[in-house]
Amino acid sequence: MSARLLVRARRRLDSFQLDVDFEAGSETFVLFGASGAGKSSTLNAIAGLLHPDEGEITLDGEMLFRRELGGARVNLATRQRGVGYVFQNYALFPHLNAADNIGFAVRRQPRAAQQVEKMLERMHLSHLGKHYPHELSGGQQQRVAIARALAHRPRLLLLDEPFAALDQPLKERLQVELLQLRRELDLVVLYVTHNLDDAFAMGDRIAVLQEGRVLQRGRPEDVLAEPADSDVAQIMGIRNIFHARVTARSPEGVQFDWDGITLQAGDEASVDTGEWATLYIVPEEVKIIYPDVPLSDTVSHNVVDAEVNGYQRAATHHSLRAKVSNGAIVETRFAPSAYSELDLKAGAPLRLALRPAGIRVLRQRRGKRR
Amino acid sequence: MSARLLVRARRRLDSFQLDVDFEAGSETFVLFGASGAGKSSTLNAIAGLLHPDEGEITLDGEMLFRRELGGARVNLATRQRGVGYVFQNYALFPHLNAADNIGFAVRRQPRAAQQVEKMLERMHLSHLGKHYPHELSGGQQQRVAIARALAHRPRLLLLDEPFAALDQPLKERLQVELLQLRRELDLVVLYVTHNLDDAFAMGDRIAVLQEGRVLQRGRPEDVLAEPADSDVAQIMGIRNIFHARVTARSPEGVQFDWDGITLQAGDEASVDTGEWATLYIVPEEVKIIYPDVPLSDTVSHNVVDAEVNGYQRAATHHSLRAKVSNGAIVETRFAPSAYSELDLKAGAPLRLALRPAGIRVLRQRRGKRR
């Protein structure tokens, strides 16, 4: 039988209510959500470190936990659950050096020393086996924690932001190794992250969490392409989400009234005239119009007046936030070299073209207005 | 006088040797480097938690530390250095709740309660003031640590991966706030990160660290555009770095012999025929050639045979690693939707076009061969 994890758990923590429900097979299943969404609490429940008020957790058909009105109670001890857990704060044993931390579970096994040696190597820590946790850098500590969980050979691997303290090249290498290992050992891996790229790189499927609940599950591409509602869209990093009313439909697309601005969208969304819709504008498709250059064809639609509100740089793009005439803030993204001649200080006036191809409608169930 | 921090410190830690040297003004100065590069150790030295074997640290003209052959020794107590330090592991006081952690330094000041309240609000933690650290999520703990350091009103802010546990939207908001605050208070901010986008978003200037040494300093865009050597290039996330020999120069560009493959580069690098050069290929400019479609103009140069070596997904792009005929691994990047018809399983043969415009030469001092 293939590996399979079922989780249904409800737990009140003060003012926070955890109420999650998902299943994962032999795959990397990503728990994605903002800070405080309940990701770590979910892992704790699965590991048996947090007892749900109600719920059921099974792994490969074996009941790990069950507590329900009228049902028999089950609560398998943590050590019998066969999980490997990388804590968000690592929780390394301060009295053991790196090698002994990793060897904690396997110490008694034959060839334990070699196993530990191999793990250290895998984590690029060979020279640091004798270091105690407080003699390791943050990223080195994190790798020891990963190695320790792996060495235990679990059925189910719980990773709480396991690469958050690692640099990009190292992270990528370890991610590849982890995926390989997962396949070899047919593990269920739960992977907590709030980095979208990591979610895509690792996740066969993803669950989007907010305030303790699972908002949407699915393949990462699918969730990004069709977020269930504007909350999911926002969590998935989609920018420029707005509500607008459909004023007309034509073969070329839909026309919206967006708080006083008329928008022409290329999207052939199945929305009817008069309805409210949630739409988003892809920031790369928002262009800044050079004031003294005649409008080219590509930027001749949806031209709005705006005012610079903020400017941010990243390695491969810059982004600018502008307040458009109806008061909304629109983000635009472009190559670092673009628009360098323009004056983009906060408050400077400018004109934006919101290209129709970049205006998409969220295919959502009747959304709440925000 | 404008704020100014000078750091020169040397310290042996077991097999690791810290040997840093940089200065920062009223700006956000990013310490960038791989795991174990010595970033945290550098901050510790500045805060007075690690004593250099030799060196000198001054802040706004005041000597914080000095220890030199034949010089008078200075070692200002940590509490007099006026630093605010966000530890990589947060180091929250477990016996104090969030509000009391934040108020630790200001407790006695008038209006301390309001100050704390405001800080909690700023960090989006208003409802969690009464929670103890172990009742907070990882990201919430991290924000408490940031608020605590800020509330102290330091002259110099040391941030050790301060947003590593936060989701993207929250991180961006806090980054903007932090930059504002820095400007208002005219602080020197040292910002440790290994996330390139963060380095660009926050860093007025950046220092690239490796094995305890500063390899290069400068504006992030400049360092990325002109990395001092292939190590820096690699740390800055530049892919496909290779060594090749210049075989010819022509008005259109340079021709290289890359371990048996002839490469045409668009770059007008100042390299002479016969010289060795370090070059890199921008992964976005590597195109996969559809086997049955005639070569278009854009992909007619530098066509090489290759074999799929790995495939990785991210949110906004996918990337493929291919082993080309001379044995090198070349990474290519493309939109998630591209090439979906192709069979890109590991081992599948394919042809790549390395567009001349994407082949750049590192302007470096005589580099070591790797």
Added chain:
Amino acid sequence: ACSPAEERASDPLLLVSAASSLSRVLQQIRVDFETTTADRVVFNFGSSGSLTQQIRHGATVDVFASASQQYLDELRHEGHLADTGLTLHGRLVVWTPPDEEPVATVDELTALRFRRIALAHTKLAPYGRAAIEALQSSHVLTQVEPRLVQAPDVLTALRYAESGSADAALTALSLVGDTDGRWYTVPADLHLKVQLGIAVATGSPRAQQARRFVDHLSTPAAVSIFEANGLFLTTAQTAL
């Protein structure tokens, strides 16, 4: 109001340091004494050795009642005690618990039913020394020696037997009066006299009252209380 020492010096209470084994009899005499005079007495009970050390190192007491004449002599020699005082002697008894057949001679202690025989410290306590002598004079010491259990003082020796931890105790007649058990008084000629002494301290800030108290101890009323408790007056050196 001032230093503790001055406070104590001006305190009208007469402080009598006394061996714990004398506590019963001295309490009775105090009642008698306090009905005849206006003086008030307070006791400081302890082991004679400790009390001796206290006096030696300058503790302010008015009267010292030692379970061992030897300590008294030492202190007197060192000048801590005045000549005023009296000497008593006690009687050694073989005490047996109520459920045990009492003995009629010391020899009977060789009987095997006496698996453990408690006695006081054989070097420091006069009753302990006397017990050894009595056993020796009865020619049974070598036989019973392995069965002897040495308690720190006569009181504890009695407790051992009372609690059933020992089958018999060689203890003081002065202690057994109110016990349930039975006892055999060892003939006085089997051991050297067990001498107890009471004397006035030279450092006493209430020398007058102290002497009055010591004098009272040799009055017929006090002597009869002593005798009722198994203690007998040997000599008395009165103050006047």
Added chain:
Amino acid sequence: MWAPLLLSLQVTVAATLLIICIGGGLAVWLARREPRGRALIETAIHLPLVLPPSVVGYYLLIVLGRRGPVSTWLEWDLLFSWPAAVIAATVVGMPLMFQASRAAIASVNPDLEQVARTLGASELGVLWRVTLPLARRGVIAGVVLSATRALGEFGATLMVAGNIPGRTQTLPLAIYDAVQSNDTDLANAMVLLMTAVGFVSLWWVRRFDIGPRPQRSGTPV
């Protein structure tokens, strides 16, 4: 029965305060430092624990006695007064406070002390607001142990303070007297009283012991 109890409480409170100050101070001093002769200092502190209390009392007698330094230099005649009982209880209870709280203080995560320093706390502030709260349990254990030891102190007290009813007779001494004079009922009553005092104070002190939170700053579990 009540006079000895009150005196005992008075002596215990005074001794405990002294023990907390001196023993706690020594513990703080020696928790992280390694002064030369540290082992000697520690042995000296522990000595009253290995010696029979009455022998400790004997040495105290010499120190406090008429020819001792306290009497000749300070002109304090403390023998047979309740302060002498306080001194005896202090000396005998000290090692308990010292050892238990030193261990706890040495176990505090130094990072947390460091971060307090970066926040401008003085060394005293660090001690008071970080180290001691985090070492709370061990320090309280030390206080409990030394206070109960002080409450039960007997041998050394008997030696230097005497056993004078109404003046220096503490509850343990009264119990001893009662046992000696075979007054089992009184003895048992006073033992019960002692037990009650112990129970109440343990119960009271436990509230601090549990404290607000466990010592960690981890992820919720």
Added chain:
Amino acid sequence: MWAPLLLSLQVTVAATLLIICIGGGLAVWLARREPRGRALIETAIHLPLVLPPSVVGYYLLIVLGRRGPVSTWLEWDLLFSWPAAVIAATVVGMPLMFQASRAAIASVNPDLEQVARTLGASELGVLWRVTLPLARRGVIAGVVLSATRALGEFGATLMVAGNIPGRTQTLPLAIYDAVQSNDTDLANAMVLLMTAVGFVSLWWVRRFDIGPRPQRSGTPV
């Protein structure tokens, strides 16, 4: 002087082992749990600390005596033998071990115990490989305190073991005798010997105390 020393060491070692097992076990049990009547249990453990040792000895005498349960049910006649001294020392030293190690065990970061459980450690394994090593300092403090207390135990021992030279006369009893008989030289010599024993054992135990590393898993500082 040498016979009492050897006997003292023998008694101390045996008592310390008992204390570690029983006191340590109770500490582990009560460190994290709140069974009903916990305060009562703790009071009972602490009782020997608040009572004068000789009174403890008196009660032990009753328990161990010929009419007590140990003698009548178990048919063990322990009085006036060295095992009785061991029992006296154990009872008197127990609260020190209990209190000091309970505090240390309760202060261990529960996350670390949890992570050990996820790594398949049994409860005993967690205790042995995580909790105790991390509570090391406090546990050692407890052992040191109770061992030295056992070494110096006098009042209760005197009561139940007697003071039989060569058989049950431990070093403290010998010192007491010497002091009582005003043999100052012998007393001082034996006190010096006691001090030396204390010094050597403290010095020896300190090696474990310092241990490999401070208790934290933080960034290097």
